[in-house]
Amino acid sequence: MKNINQKHMSDSFYLGLLLALVGGFLDAYTYVLRGKVFANAQTGNIVLLGLAIADGKIGHALSYLIPILSFIFGIILSNIIEKVYKENNRLHWRQITVLAEIFVLLIVGFLPLGSLNMLANILISFVCSIQVESFRRMNHLAYASTMCTGNLRSGTEQLYQYILTKDIEARNKFLQYYAVIFLFILGAIAGMEFSKYLGIQAVWFCCIILAIIFIMMIEKEK
Numbered sequence: 001m002k003n004i005n006q007k008h009m010s011d012s013f014y015l016g017l018l019l020a021l022v023g024g025f026l027d028a029y030t031y032v033l034r035g036k037v038f039a040n041a042q043t044g045n046i047v048l049l050g051l052a053i054a055d056g057k058i059g060h061a062l063s064y065l066i067p068i069l070s071f072i073f074g075i076i077l078s079n080i081i082e083k084v085y086k087e088n089n090r091l092h093w094r095q096i097t098v099l100a101e102i103f104v105l106l107i108v109g110f111l112p113l114g115s116l117n118m119l120a121n122i123l124i125s126f127v128c129s130i131q132v133e134s135f136r137r138m139n140h141l142a143y144a145s146t147m148c149t150g151n152l153r154s155g156t157e158q159l160y161q162y163i164l165t166k167d168i169e170a171r172n173k174f175l176q177y178y179a180v181i182f183l184f185i186l187g188a189i190a191g192m193e194f195s196k197y198l199g200i201q202a203v204w205f206c207c208i209i210l211a212i213i214f215i216m217m218i219e220k221e222k
Contacts (some may be wrong), residue, residue, distance in 0.1 A: 016138030024187025074129025
């Protein structure tokens, strides 16, 4: 029988760092190559959707609505995969979502620049929604691997607590949150550089990282 406090590999600190690296990379990739947009978070798209509707540009509004719907679909699909495969003893359901991410990003790497940029961004929004929904905790801490606002808030709260109380646990928590943000930045830097030199296939770097994550998540019997 498993210990109730036993932590699955998908919740580990190091896996969280790799996921943040992927998140930062994808944001830079879509910005540098796919029309200067950020496909990870949907706040900007929601704001632009409202502005387009207010201006009466319904057709233009659809260009923001589609990635939002793609993000929603990714969340729903992630939950369906969890429900169907949660009791699977051979493959963890989060490994299935990682395989889905790899498959979709492989497709993105074949989509030419220009007219198919929107499709590429939609697919990346879908990937990010699966990732952010499937991996919500790191070392028992709530976090997000595809955006930084929540991590920055939580990390700074813990930093304040550490300054106030010198509590070691608060220190460890803020260091973990800030490490995730640092890896996100490194991912963005890598995404920019790889995109410059490799073009649309740069996104396959994320496939390599996700493959490593998949292998790390293989549960070993002790």
